[in-house]
């Protein structure tokens with residue numbers, strides 16, 4: 001039965017809840033995010049849903065998202081089987097834990113990742129090393145200055161991006177062609193299209209995991225997680241064998257050392273370390289890679305943006321050395337391009353689900369304890385939120401009087417206490433990859449291929465559709481190929 005004063009939304013039917021209308025609109029619009037944005041036109045900015053057995057509320061306006069993300073009573077994370085099964089049936093990790101447990105662990109992770117460069121100056125060097133490898137790979141693909149290479153871009157950056165995180169976490173850099181890690185990332189991307197931000201068929205109707213494990217998404221969910229656990233387990237074993245408490249090499253070592261302390265808090269355990277790695281692996285690679293995917297789609301469709309970035313890079317840096325994070329303040333247009341790419345990715349996404357810790361009112365509606373609450377970030381792509389021509393790719397929208405200016409409603413990394421923990425790393429990766437590649441290459445529609453689509457693939461996070469582009473080398477002022485980096 002609908003709780004009194006629950007936010008308005010599609011009609012509830014026995015067992016199915018509001019799935020029927022939701023599914024109908026989703027079919028029309030293509031994604032859950034657009035479907036709920038459309039439903040909010042009918043029902044208002046706070047929509048009440050019942051998906052299978054669970055109550056969910058989707059918040060669709062900036063004003064209400066801000067209220068929701070700054071209310072402590074909404075700072076829980078959901079804990080149904082969909083979330084617990086990721087971490088062996090327990091609540092572990094950073095992404096989907098809350099209260100004291102989450103607070104202790106988030107604080108520890110942020111403090112100690114910094115020791116290995118996270119958010120610090122030497123993070124630039126880690127990423128520059130990856131950019132160098134990417135440039136080298138592309139240069140090898142382009143054999144002569146005239147030909148150019150057709151390159152599949154939607155999953156091009158995967159291992160490079162994970163390397164920047166994994167060097168700090170586990171002291172490991174993978175070969176960009178590492179078959180095992182590549183297939184793991186591919187599996188994860190596929191899984192993310194089979195489930196969505198509020199779960200899967202098996203979590204909405206839990207009995208289905210026994211009677212229809214394949215159809216309900218249970219098998220692929222568990223298989224993919226088992227593969228990631230195995231991967232993390234072997235990293236952990238390697239660490240334990242070579243670990244020396246007096247000489248911590250990376251975050252894993254620091255955590256293993258903390259586990260030896262007689263005064264360690266209850267939230268610390270080996271499984272929790274694995275869960276932190278799992279969360280950062282997932283949160284860190286899918287989001288950044290997909291933002292880069294959308295960035296290159298828009299750069300190809302908007303060659304004038306490429307040219308402007310390149311003019312700025314040539315003027316500030318020239319072509320003899322790769323851009324670094326120190327150049328960022330002077331490469332305003334490139335920085336604005338990064339912000340615009342994040343707007344296009346974030347504007348197709350939801351933030352990570354929250355949970356009401358107590359019965360709490362939002363905009364006069366009752367949100368009962370344990371309701372899942374979602375922020376629909378479509379506002380980033382909405383004219384009503386003040387973004388003129390929201391679907392256009394216009395980095396200049398963020399430059400006012402020669403300075404970068406972010407409007408209040410620019411929230412691709414969320415807001416409040418659970419705000420994204422990886423923002424600095426994500427932005428640094430996207431900035432250095434875009435700046436490094438545009439310095440040396442031009443990207444255009446590949447002959448014989450359609451222009452890349454800006455439509456996203458539905459899933460937990462929005463993904464670009466598969467696309468390939470033509471990459472050609474830029475020439476120096478005398479029309480010669482640039483020397484290798």
Ligand code: HEM
Nearest residue numbers: 095283284287288291351352413414418419420421422426
């Ligand atoms: C383009 C890149 C990224 C985007 C757009 C993004 C976006 C977000 C958003 C919207 C949230 C939810 C905030 C909330 O619940 O209120 C979040 C949470 C989180 N992100 Fe990111 N993220 C990105 C990259 C990363 C990276 C690189 C990492 C890891 C290194 C990361 C780790 C996390 C974690 C651990 C949380 C949970 C924070 C908490 O609950 O305390 N993210 N992110």
